[in-house]
Amino acid sequence: MSIDQFAQYLISGLTDGSIYALLGLGFTIIYAVTRIINFAQGEFVMIGGMLSYTLAASAGLSIPLSILLSILSAAAVGAIMYLLAIRTARRASVVSLIIITIGFSIFVRGVAAEIWGVNTMRPPLFSGKTPLSLPFVDAVITPQAIWIIGTAVVVTILLHLFLKYTMVGKALKACAVNPEAAGLVGINSKAMALIAFVLAAVIGGTSGVVMAPHILASYDMGVMLGLKGFVAASIGGFKNPIATVVGGLLLGVVENVAVGLNWGPFTSSYKHVIALAVLLLILLIRSGRLASEERAA
């Protein structure tokens, strides 16, 4: 592998990784506040991506307006999901709620297939498609990849600031650390859960809008993305947003560099196997730790 090729693998790794990181953040926010693993996270991304196609390419709206509307719609779906599907079943166990999220994701995919059909769509690129050459090495990056990486950075920073410096953000964190104690000091945990779902949907919708011109949008794009985001969130332990982002980036880079190594198990045949192997490893290590945490609690 030449240094030029390595640079190219790194670029595509960071692009893929940013996508996984954005997905993982959605998982993390909802899990931290509600202990629910939301398997419909990928559907928020799909809604963002597909709507932005409909609005920008078919309805002819300007790109900024279509982005805004797509994100708002994803947020609305997040709120509806919480209010109709999760809140009404609040007496159910967490496992049942997780299964409800799977059901919801299948429902959303079905509706999307009815609305948009089953073809793959490509929304317009934000700033053209002429790839930019990197300095010093012979590698290229597309403008859309810069948008994706940039979005991941901005979303991570904003989320960090929100959780650290705003009252709502602190209340969310309090719910994550200890829901009962948070309730005792007057934090409305149901409102916080709603906020978590909307926040995750906004992040999902935003990332869907930004990534769709790069990875193409289809009604079932959320499935594989959700899986990768789940791996990223597992690396982050489902609680720490920064660790989730690092996990997502790591996963993206490892997958792409593995293809470049082209040696032993590190070939393109095993690109996804690597992600799943990482997931298994983490789950094995963490299951011990989670069990001991549970005992301590």
Next chain:
Amino acid sequence: MRKYLRLSIMLTLVVALVAISGISCGDGGDDGANETYKIGALFSTTGGASNLGVPEENTVEMMVEQINADGGINGHLLEVIIYNDETDSVKCANLANKLIEQDEVLAIIGPTTSGNSLAIIETVTSAEIPLVSCAASADIIEPVEDRYWVFKTPQTDRQIVAEIYSYLQSEGITKVAIITATSSFGTGGKKYLESEADDFGITIVANQVFDEGDTSMISQLTLIKGTDAEAVVCWAIDPESAVVALDMQTLQLEIPLLCSHGIANQGFIDAAGDAANGVIFPAGKLPVVDFVPQTDPQWEVLTTYKADYEALYEGGVSTFGGHAYDALSMVVIALEDLEDDLSIDEARAAIRDGLEQISGFAGTGGVFIMSPTDHLGMQTGSLALIEIVDGEWTWKQ
């Protein structure tokens, strides 16, 4: 609100009407009139191969309507029970059993994908029911002694590989990079790309794969860019092939891209945009029907099918709908010779024999002459080498 109410009442009435008319048809059959011929179909109308399955389903629904409007087959109405296998081979196998055991169909057409077709060969063989697959892999009908009950209509991957390689040979290209999907379709293509290369004096300098649903092939193509490949051959269906075309454009990898017949679909051009231009692939003549001369034996079926399909459905014809057209047409040919008062097992066996005796049927995919040793029977001259120019299919002769 009132508008929606009225609409939903109307819809309910329509559904009720359809249901009632369905029942009365059924009664007619029991009253001694000719029994309805029941055929099963398994298509992937959702999931990874949905771009292929949807036109197949549309085609079959259109044909059933046409056949019954013309009075059916020798006075028998035709009913095709279509199930969606969701591009999932386990679901496909279950649905195949349902068609055989519960619905008691006479023959099955489909499945859409090679993987699903291979998954139900055992089922149809032990149940002794004829299957006409709409999928590509040669393994579906070979070895023919183990495929007594199985036929197929699309050209095989080996035929397509030979077409691609002989084109490359004529262009003087000897070093190629191959990039294939890990699906059954992709691995089938990979097998023949590897085994046939020597015969055409071609060296494979890079051999990369990707999974269905992958959204970036930059890494694999970067590796290919580092070799001295003179052309890339991609073997996959359309969303992933479009990603290959787009990523080659991004990496400024300016060597020819050749694809399989898996991209003979408007979806490929829509998804790849101007990266689709210059892509070359062999397929049936349906995409380039405007270039087919009237003297061609397939001219009539191609133009009629295209006109009928496009009058009913959006999105234009694809070869995949054509494969279903050919499959159902062949079953209908076999049904035309079916004697009355046979038991279901006898009828299934008679249809199988009828399929094997089909000779000179001009379908959308080619002219077919079936035989006990060839359950595809596609004659040479059935393929066209297609190049995408300015977002349109053109026949590269």
